[in-house]
Amino acid sequence: MQITPISPECLAHSLENLRKSRPLVHCLTNEVVQEITANVLLAAGASPAMVVAAEEAPGFTAVASGLLVNVGTPTPDRLAVMHSCARSAREHGRPWVLDPVAAGGMPWRDEQIRSFLDDSPTVIRGNASEILALAGLGSGGKGVDSTDSSDAALEAARVLSEKTGAVVCVTGETDYAVKGDRAVSISGGSEMATLVVGTGCSLSALVAAFLAVTDDAVTGAISACALAKRAAQIARGRSRGPGSFHNEYLDALYQIQPADFLGEEA
Amino acid sequence: MQITPISPECLAHSLENLRKSRPLVHCLTNEVVQEITANVLLAAGASPAMVVAAEEAPGFTAVASGLLVNVGTPTPDRLAVMHSCARSAREHGRPWVLDPVAAGGMPWRDEQIRSFLDDSPTVIRGNASEILALAGLGSGGKGVDSTDSSDAALEAARVLSEKTGAVVCVTGETDYAVKGDRAVSISGGSEMATLVVGTGCSLSALVAAFLAVTDDAVTGAISACALAKRAAQIARGRSRGPGSFHNEYLDALYQIQPADFLGEEA
Amino acid sequence: MQITPISPECLAHSLENLRKSRPLVHCLTNEVVQEITANVLLAAGASPAMVVAAEEAPGFTAVASGLLVNVGTPTPDRLAVMHSCARSAREHGRPWVLDPVAAGGMPWRDEQIRSFLDDSPTVIRGNASEILALAGLGSGGKGVDSTDSSDAALEAARVLSEKTGAVVCVTGETDYAVKGDRAVSISGGSEMATLVVGTGCSLSALVAAFLAVTDDAVTGAISACALAKRAAQIARGRSRGPGSFHNEYLDALYQIQPADFLGEEA
Numbered sequence: 001m002q003i004t005p006i007s008p009e010c011l012a013h014s015l016e017n018l019r020k021s022r023p024l025v026h027c028l029t030n031e032v033v034q035e036i037t038a039n040v041l042l043a044a045g046a047s048p049a050m051v052v053a054a055e056e057a058p059g060f061t062a063v064a065s066g067l068l069v070n071v072g073t074p075t076p077d078r079l080a081v082m083h084s085c086a087r088s089a090r091e092h093g094r095p096w097v098l099d100p101v102a103a104g105g106m107p108w109r110d111e112q113i114r115s116f117l118d119d120s121p122t123v124i125r126g127n128a129s130e131i132l133a134l135a136g137l138g139s140g141g142k143g144v145d146s147t148d149s150s151d152a153a154l155e156a157a158r159v160l161s162e163k164t165g166a167v168v169c170v171t172g173e174t175d176y177a178v179k180g181d182r183a184v185s186i187s188g189g190s191e192m193a194t195l196v197v198g199t200g201c202s203l204s205a206l207v208a209a210f211l212a213v214t215d216d217a218v219t220g221a222i223s224a225c226a227l228a229k230r231a232a233q234i235a236r237g238r239s240r241g242p243g244s245f246h247n248e249y250l251d252a253l254y255q256i257q258p259a260d261f262l263g264e265e266a
Numbered sequence: 267m268q269i270t271p272i273s274p275e276c277l278a279h280s281l282e283n284l285r286k287s288r289p290l291v292h293c294l295t296n297e298v299v300q301e302i303t304a305n306v307l308l309a310a311g312a313s314p315a316m317v318v319a320a321e322e323a324p325g326f327t328a329v330a331s332g333l334l335v336n337v338g339t340p341t342p343d344r345l346a347v348m349h350s351c352a353r354s355a356r357e358h359g360r361p362w363v364l365d366p367v368a369a370g371g372m373p374w375r376d377e378q379i380r381s382f383l384d385d386s387p388t389v390i391r392g393n394a395s396e397i398l399a400l401a402g403l404g405s406g407g408k409g410v411d412s413t414d415s416s417d418a419a420l421e422a423a424r425v426l427s428e429k430t431g432a433v434v435c436v437t438g439e440t441d442y443a444v445k446g447d448r449a450v451s452i453s454g455g456s457e458m459a460t461l462v463v464g465t466g467c468s469l470s471a472l473v474a475a476f477l478a479v480t481d482d483a484v485t486g487a488i489s490a491c492a493l494a495k496r497a498a499q500i501a502r503g504r505s506r507g508p509g510s511f512h513n514e515y516l517d518a519l520y521q522i523q524p525a526d527f528l529g530e531e532a
Numbered sequence: 533m534q535i536t537p538i539s540p541e542c543l544a545h546s547l548e549n550l551r552k553s554r555p556l557v558h559c560l561t562n563e564v565v566q567e568i569t570a571n572v573l574l575a576a577g578a579s580p581a582m583v584v585a586a587e588e589a590p591g592f593t594a595v596a597s598g599l600l601v602n603v604g605t606p607t608p609d610r611l612a613v614m615h616s617c618a619r620s621a622r623e624h625g626r627p628w629v630l631d632p633v634a635a636g637g638m639p640w641r642d643e644q645i646r647s648f649l650d651d652s653p654t655v656i657r658g659n660a661s662e663i664l665a666l667a668g669l670g671s672g673g674k675g676v677d678s679t680d681s682s683d684a685a686l687e688a689a690r691v692l693s694e695k696t697g698a699v700v701c702v703t704g705e706t707d708y709a710v711k712g713d714r715a716v717s718i719s720g721g722s723e724m725a726t727l728v729v730g731t732g733c734s735l736s737a738l739v740a741a742f743l744a745v746t747d748d749a750v751t752g753a754i755s756a757c758a759l760a761k762r763a764a765q766i767a768r769g770r771s772r773g774p775g776s777f778h779n780e781y782l783d784a785l786y787q788i789q790p791a792d793f794l795g796e797e798a
Contacts, residue, residue: 038464060372244779301568305775317605
C-alpha cells in the first residue's frame with residue numbers, strides 16, 4: 001500500500017474552508033458523549049445539531065451538511081432512526097460517517113454495525129480493534145478501547161475500504177485514511193486523549209464536518225484527524241491531567257488557525 | 267414598546283433570594299445539555315433534579331419550586347411526560363419555562379412546540395429566530411443557532427406574549443423580558459457563550475430558578491439573564507477559548523455576589 | 533458499632549491493584565452523569581463501558597469486572613435492563629453496586645429501588661438521606677441532595693446491611709463502609725464536590741472498579757471513597773469554584789499515586 005503524509009497546504013486549505021462555511025453536522029451519537037461532541041464541533045468552527053426523533057431526523061439529514069452515526073449505545077429504536085438518516089444522507093447526496101464503537105466485542109452489536117455497511121457510509125472511522133473486527137480480521141478490543149495499534153489495522157482498512165467503497169479512517173498513534181490502495185497518514189497527538197471520554201467519538205463528528213468542505217473524502221477524513229492531533233498535542237503541553245486536557249483541547253481546537261499548519265513537516 | 271433597563275438593586279435582591287432559598291428546579295431537558303444544566307443551577311445556588319419517568323415526573327413537579335421544559339431532542343414519549351408536568355405545574359401553581367429549541371426549522375417540531383402554548387408557560391425563553399418563528403413572523407434559524415438579532419425579535423416577543431399570556435424572554439446580544447407592552451433589558455455577556463453547548467438551555471433553567479424567588483416573572487427572567495451575562499463577561503476575560511470559558515463561567519456563577527450588581531449601571 | 537479508620541497501606545495497595553489491572557466497569561447510570569462517570573473512571577485508572585441495550589447488556593456484564601446500577605433517571609425499560617444485568621452479575625460472580633439516587637422522595641421510585649435489593653447488590657452506596665430511607669428510618673432528602681449527615685445514617689447503614697447482606701457505603705462529610713457490626717471510615721474531601729453534578733454518582737462507579745481489585749467489599753468501597761476524598765481535597769485547594777473544581781478533581785484522580793497514601797494519618 002502506498003502511504004503518503006498529508007500536505008500542510010492541504011490541511012490549511014481544509015481548515016480555512018471549515019471556518020468559512022461552518023457546516024451543520026447532524027449528530028446521531030451515543031448517550032455518553034453528546035456534550036463533548038457538540039463542543040468539539042463548536043470549538044473547531046462547525047455547527048452541531050442532535051435531532052433524534054424518527055418524526056424529524058431523516059428530514060433534517062437532508063438539509064444538514066453531513067451526518068454522524070455513532071453506535072456507542074445502540075437500542076433498536078435509535079438504530080432504526082440511524083438507518084433512516086443514513087439512507088436520507090445517501091439519497092440527498094450528503095456525506096455520512098459511521099463510527100462502529102466497540103465492533104468485535106459483542107455479537108448483537110456486530111450484526112447491527114454490519115447492517116450499516118449497506119447504507120454506503122462515506123467514511124468509517126474507528127480504532128484498530130474496531131476496523132480489524134469489521135474487516136473480519138480481528139479478535140476484538142476491551143470494551144470501547146483498542147487493544148491493537150493503528151499500523152496493525154492498515155491491511156484491514158484496505159480490505160474494508162474495498163468491500164464497502166468507503167474511506168476507512170483508522171486512528172491511534174498514527175491516523176490513516178485509506179481508500180483502496182491509497183493511504184494518507186498523520187502522526188502526533190497525545191495518549192492523554194484516551195483518558196477523556198468522547199475524544200474518538202467527537203473526531204468522527206469532526207470528520208463529518210470536514211467532509212462537507214473538502215472535495216474528496218480521504219482529504220476530509222485526514223484533515224479532521226490532523227486538527228484533532230494538533231489540538232491534542234497543544235493540550236498535552238498545557239495540562240496536568242485529563243480534566244485540564246479536556247478544556248485545553250477545546251481551547252486549542254478554537255485557537256488553531258489555517259496558517260499554523262504551514263511551515264512545518266506534516 | 268417601553269424598554270427599561272433592570273435596576274441593580276432589583277438584581278441584587280433576586281440573587282440574594284436565590285441563594286437563601288436554593289430553589290429546586292425540575293428539569294426536563296434535551297439529551298445534550300443535562301450535565302451543564304445541572305452544573306449551572308448548582309453553581310448559581312439552585313438545586314437541579316432531572317426526574318423523567320411518566321410514573322413519577324408529574325408528581326415531582328408538584329413539589330418542586332419550578333419546572334423547565336426544553337424540547338431540544340423531542341421524542342413522542344418525552345413530549346408526553348413534558349405535557350403532564352407542564353399541566354402539573356399549572357395545577358399546583360408552580361412557574362414553568364418553555365425553551366422552544368430550534369422552533370421554525372422543522373414542521374413536526376413546530377407543531378409539538380406550539381402544543382405547549384396551551385399549557386400556559388410562565389416564561390418562553392428563546393433566541394431571536396425561535397421567538398420570531400413561534401410568533402409566526404420568522405423564517406427559521408440554522409439548526410439550533412439564531413440567525414436574527416434579539417432586537418429584531420422584540421416585536422415578535424410582544425405578539426407572542428399577548429397571544430399566550432407568557433413573559434417572553436428573547437436573548438442574544440441584548441436580552442429582553444417582554445410582557446405585553448412592557449420590556450426590560452440587559453446587555454453584556456460574551457459571544458464565546460455561543461461556542462459552548464447548553465449555555466442557552468441552562469439559562470432557561472436559571473430562569474425557572476429565579477421565577478421561584480421573585481414576585482414577578484419579568485423580574486425573574488431578566489435576573490437570570492443578568493446573572494448569566496455577568497458571569498459570561500467575567501469568564502471571557504479569564505479564558506482562551508470555549509473549553510476554559512465553560513469552567514470560568516461556572517466559577518463566575520458561583521462567585522458573583524448580590525452586592526456585585528450594585529454601584530454600576532445595569 | 534466498631535468504627536475503624538482504613539489503614540494507609542491498605543489504600544495504597546488497593547490503588548496499586550487498580551492501576552495494574554485497569555478493571556472494566558459496566559455502567560448503567562442516569563442520563564445526567566454519564567460523561568463525568570466515564571471520565572472519573574478513566575482518570576482514576578479504570579475502563580468504563582456504557583452498554584445499555586437489553587439485547588447485549590446482560591452478556592456484557594458477564595465479561596466486565598464489575599457493574600454499576602444507578603437509578604437516577606429510571607424508566608421502566610431501563611429498570612428492566614438493570615435487573616437483567618444485576619442478575620447476570622450475581623450469576624457470573626461479578627461485584628455490583630447499587631446507587632439508590634433520591635430514595636425516600638418518591639413512592640414509585642422507592643418501590644423500584646427496593647426491588648433491586650432482591651438482586652443481592654455487593655455494595656449499596658448512597659448519601660445519608662437515601663440510606664435512612666432504604667433502611668426505613670428516614671424522612672427523605674430534597675431532590676437528590678441529602679438533608680442528613682452521614683453520621684446520622686450509621687445505624688441505618690447497619691440495619692440495611694444486615695437486611696440485605698450488602699456492604700452499605702454511606703457518604704458525606706465522613707464516609708463509612710458498613711458490613712453488619714463492622715464499619716470503616718474515611719474523612720476529608722470538600723463540600724465543593726456537592727456543587728458538581730455526578731461526583732456522588734461517579735463515586736459509586738469507582739466503588740465498582742475497586743471491588744474488582746480488592747478481596748473484600750468493605751475495603752473496596754472505602755478505597756474508592758478515600759481516593760475520591762483525597763482528590764476532592766487537592767482539587768479544592770486549586771480551584772475558585774465548581775467549574776475549575778471539576779477539572780482539578782479529574783486531574784487529581786489521575787495524579788494521585790499509591791505512595792501518596794502512605795506516611796500520613798488516614
